[in-house]
Amino acid sequence: MNNNSTIILGIESSCDDTSASVLINGKIISNIVANQAVHESFGGVVPELASRAHQQNIVPVVAAALKEANVSKEELSAIAFTRGPGLLGSLIVGTSFSKSLALALDIPLIEVNHMQGHILAHFIQNDSNRYPQFPFICLTVSGGHTQIVLVKDYFEMEILGETIDDAAGEAFDKAAKIMGLPYPGGPLIDQFAKNGNPKAYPFPIANLEGYNFSFSGLKTSLLYFLKKELVKDPEFITKNKADICASYQHTIIKTLFKNLLKATRANNITNIAIAGGVSANSLLRSELERIGKQEHWETFIPNFEYCTDNAGMIAIAGYYKYLKKEFVGQDITPNARLKIN
Template identity: 65%
Template sequence: MATILAIESSCDETSAAVCKDGKMLSNIIATQQVHQKYGGVVPELASRAHQQHIIPVVEEALCSAKVNKKEIDAVAFTRGPGLLGSLLVGTSFAKAFTLARNIPLIEVNHMQAHILAHFIPSDKDPEWTAPEFPFLCLTVSGGHTQVVIVKDYFDMEIIGQTMDDAAGEAFDKTAKILDLPYPGGPLIDKYAKEGNPNAFQFPEPQIPGFDFSFSGLKTSILYFVRDKQKIDPEFLQKNMADICASVQHRIITILLGKVKKAAKQYGIKSIAIAGGVSANSGLRSALREMAEKQGWKVFIPEFQYCTDNAGMIAIAGYYKFLNKDFVGQDIAPLARMPF
């Protein structure tokens, strides 16, 4: 029996969640709007916004869960990886709360938590089941792209990762090239639904093994748009849906091509996706389509647990609590945290 308060503050979402015995009672997220006019996250502004949001978000999480702060058995927090200033806010709050209440403190790796989001029971799906070990997880976000073999809750092996840009970064930078506002990933997904994915052909990098590279694709999109606009200044407005569909199609084929290769080599039939880009509707449908052909069992978290959220930190903290895996008050956040 354990009630966990979780804090997530790795980037530009301030989030708090309450988890009791593995069941999520609340998951509150405050999104920072201040970054939109800058076209990306400004670290200093992010940390200031976290300071403004952290207490109201925690209060709302406790209230929504109908849990008193005296009922909290431990606090889990994102130690890293992420923006150091942002992580400091969440870490400091978690340390202060546990010190005041004399309860355990639990550090969580942000990327492991994305994967463990698959173990949050779904209230919306009566047929929900958690994946069985071992399973393969494609973790795709704005900062990371990884193929991970998940052998146990905290026994995970990265077998492939990006050599440069992450998939989410490729989406956002493409959106910037297309003059779409930040964050651009969801907008590309929206336009892609109306477009032809085969309208334009973008190159697929030939990277050995299970690693990824998206910098070349980003450059090819930049040159493609530049050359087309020289001929027709209104090219973007006329072809936005087709461009978005074609770019999204290429990113998805790159991602799923590596997953298919890894699944075959390791003989794994349970495939999961996690991270912010796992909310992309094109990726979700393409994975399900490939799963039918390959005979895979697919696991996709609810939308609220795809992007950065404290629910995933809570479930990771819950399993660490069961193992009595606690840390002391001398703990410090890490911008780069070993997996």
């Protein structure tokens, strides 16, 4: 390895995925993710089980990332890790491991905000060589967050609007649970919706001031709607699964773009990106392209592997911090409610 190479080890452990990535001179060389199937039978992430699984997974995942990148730990320039937001027990595992390894190797330690990582995933080298230009607006949609973020620079970001209750990803998963679909239900709703009529059943869209979102009312509306229909026909969900999923998904995506359109027009910005786990949703991706052409936007959609939680996005964020020499000491602690700005 060239002695002048900058090699960053990224570590992500904010929720239930343990991930490690090796980045060399700004390019992701390996990106290993270990999922936790243990939560499926509970219908959602169990924090205590998640932290235990991270303890089991983190050493083999880091070893696999280094091996795939053909890099030894002694060649690392720095270690970047997710400090927050996320589940505290999960964050503690990643933070403690990163601090210990950085101390043992006597190399810099870099803390990364998980949500900034999702946004900066757009700067991972890709085949198209297309990257957002500052300033741009990013719609960040995941299981825990839904935000419209004005991105002025790599680490200068302003939240224009966010959910006041459930995140969009949470609304997907809770709806799937109501319908009796296995966890995680969001991708299944997307799958069933492809064969359904998005206008079969009208669901309400919350009308809030500014650019904030609310999805709790939508979830409650679905619950009461299904209870009412199941009294008439116990097989209602089975018979109409595709139409229910399509209508519910249509309402979530319509809600997201309603506020995104307002924000882009008010701020006169035409570089628009999406990020987070729900950015893998097929309707969200296609609507961004359709509305983007209509509004004359330059649109940016991450590769599927960088949508959900992964260490590649932590490594690229760490790389830009490394260039600025923004390091932290061994007294750093995880922050489950870390703010984006």
